[in-house]
Amino acid sequence: MLKHWPPLNALRGFEAAARLGSFHKAADELHLTQSAISQQIRSLESFLEQPLFFRNGRSVALTDAGHDLLSTTQSMLQQLAVGIRRLEQYRKPNQLVVNTTPAFARHWLLPRLADFRQQHPEVDLWLFTTDEAPDMTTQTIDLAVRDDISAQAECAFRVLHNDRLYPVCSPALFQAAERSTLHGEREMDWSHWQVEDGENLGQQSHGLNFSDPGLLLDAACNGLGIALVSQLLAQPALDNGQLRPLVERSIRGPNWAWLIHRDSENSPLTRSFSEWLVARLKDQPHRD
Numbered sequence: 001m002l003k004h005w006p007p008l009n010a011l012r013g014f015e016a017a018a019r020l021g022s023f024h025k026a027a028d029e030l031h032l033t034q035s036a037i038s039q040q041i042r043s044l045e046s047f048l049e050q051p052l053f054f055r056n057g058r059s060v061a062l063t064d065a066g067h068d069l070l071s072t073t074q075s076m077l078q079q080l081a082v083g084i085r086r087l088e089q090y091r092k093p094n095q096l097v098v099n100t101t102p103a104f105a106r107h108w109l110l111p112r113l114a115d116f117r118q119q120h121p122e123v124d125l126w127l128f129t130t131d132e133a134p135d136m137t138t139q140t141i142d143l144a145v146r147d148d149i150s151a152q153a154e155c156a157f158r159v160l161h162n163d164r165l166y167p168v169c170s171p172a173l174f175q176a177a178e179r180s181t182l183h184g185e186r187e188m189d190w191s192h193w194q195v196e197d198g199e200n201l202g203q204q205s206h207g208l209n210f211s212d213p214g215l216l217l218d219a220a221c222n223g224l225g226i227a228l229v230s231q232l233l234a235q236p237a238l239d240n241g242q243l244r245p246l247v248e249r250s251i252r253g254p255n256w257a258w259l260i261h262r263d264s265e266n267s268p269l270t271r272s273f274s275e276w277l278v279a280r281l282k283d284q285p286h287r288d
Contacts, residue, residue, distance in 0.1 A: 004047075006043075006047045006048075007040075007043070009040060010040040010041070010043055010044040010047075011073050011076075012077065013030065013032070013037045013040035013044075014041055014052065014069070015070065015077060016037075017041060017053070018066060018069075018070045019070070021059075023037045023041070023060060048065070048069075050063075050065050051063050051065070051066075052065060052069060053066055094123055094269060095124045095126055095269075096125050096142050096264075096267075096269040096270060096273055097128055097142045097143075098125060098127055098128065098143050098145065098273065099128045099129070099130060099141045099144040099146070100129055100145050100146055101131070101146055101147065101213075102212060103212055103217070104146070104147070104214075105127055106214050107214055107217060107233040107234075108232060109127070111236060113125075115276075115280075116273070116276050119272075119276060120272045120273070120276065122272075123273060125273070128141065131211075131212075132148075133146055133148050133149045135152070136154065136155050136261050137154055141261065142260070142263075142269070142270055143258055143259070143261070143264065143273065144259045145257070145277065146257070147163065147230075147253075147255065147257075148186075149257055149258075150257075151259075152259055154261060154262050155259040155262065156259070156260045156265055157257060157259055159257045160256050160258055160277070160281055161232060161256040161284065162252075162253070162255055163230050163231055163232050163253030163254050164231040164250040165187055165188065165228050165230060165231065165250060165252070165253040166229070166231060166245050166246075166247070167198070167201055167227070167229075167245065167246040167247060168220055168226070168227060168229050168234060168243040169220060169226040169244060170221060170222070170223040170243060170244070171241065171242075171243075173225070173226070174244050174246075178202075179225055180204075180207050180208065180224060181202075181203045181205075181206070181207035181208075181225050181227075182207055182208050182209075182210065182219050182226065183207055183208065183209045183210065184209075184210055184211075184213055184227065184229075185210070185211050185213075186254070187252075187253050187254050188216060188227075188229065188230070189228070193228055196251040196252065198247075198249065198251060199247065199249075201246050201247070202226075203226060207225055208224060208225065213233060214233065216229065217230070217233055220234075220237075221242040221243060229243075230253055231253065231284075232253075232256065232284060258274070258277075260274065
């Protein structure tokens with residue numbers, strides 16, 4: 001890393017002069033005098049200790065070093081411009097940042113977002129999905145709803161739903177004599193089913209393994225094997241016939257909870273989403 005960086009204005013002046021092939025045209029584009037552009041480029045050349053232009057009267061041409069720097073400078077300025085434009089998303093007056101897991105977003109929340117948008121068109125919802133639970137004190141998040149969170153400082157914590165797990169497969173595999181076994185992590189590992197005295201369903205220790213419960217569910221829907229899945233996430237697939245439960249019994253699953261940052265707790269946007277979320281979770285069917 002350089003200990004000192006050339007001034008940004010000097011790089012902008014250089015880029016314009018190099019692109020346009022003229023100090024005069026660069027001055028017009030940047031609303032500066034030609035002498036100001038000349039001074040910027042001289043200071044840049046002094047900083048780099050090598051010439052960037054060949055000067056011949058009023059015409060200028062890039063040196064090899066100038067060509068090299070032009071490519072770097074244009075890339076940097078373009079990336080900076082995109083980054084600055086992207087910051088506009090943080091100024092949206094009605095924006096609500098909701099963090100959740102990719103599985104919850106894809107299998108539960110996304111199918112219901114049309115209902116939320118119809119009821120609350122004023123909320124500019126930003127779904128921020130992460131595999132790991134966020135640190136609410138250091139990240140710009142209004143509300144997190146996940147199955148892997150616990151209380152954090154400066155946040156309201158509430159358990160929303162006690163999930164259940166049950167073994168499923170696609171209808172095509174239901175009567176099959178041999179079925180592959182799909183393995184998840186945490187509660188969705190088959191060892192959890194065995195600890196809870198679940199009956200032997202022919203599950204095996206080998207097979208496909210998934211760290212994402214959403215992908216585990218997708219794999220079961222696609223007929224890749226039997227899986228222990230979340231009732232909350234699997235209900236749509238069960239309703240539309242993509243999955244069938246192997247037995248009537250279910251076992252304890254993870255608890256879905258929310259964290260609401262104290263700065264957002266009294267926001268009408270947060271209230272709109274949280275009240276809608278609680279109401280929709282109450283609609284969930286429950287297996288014992």
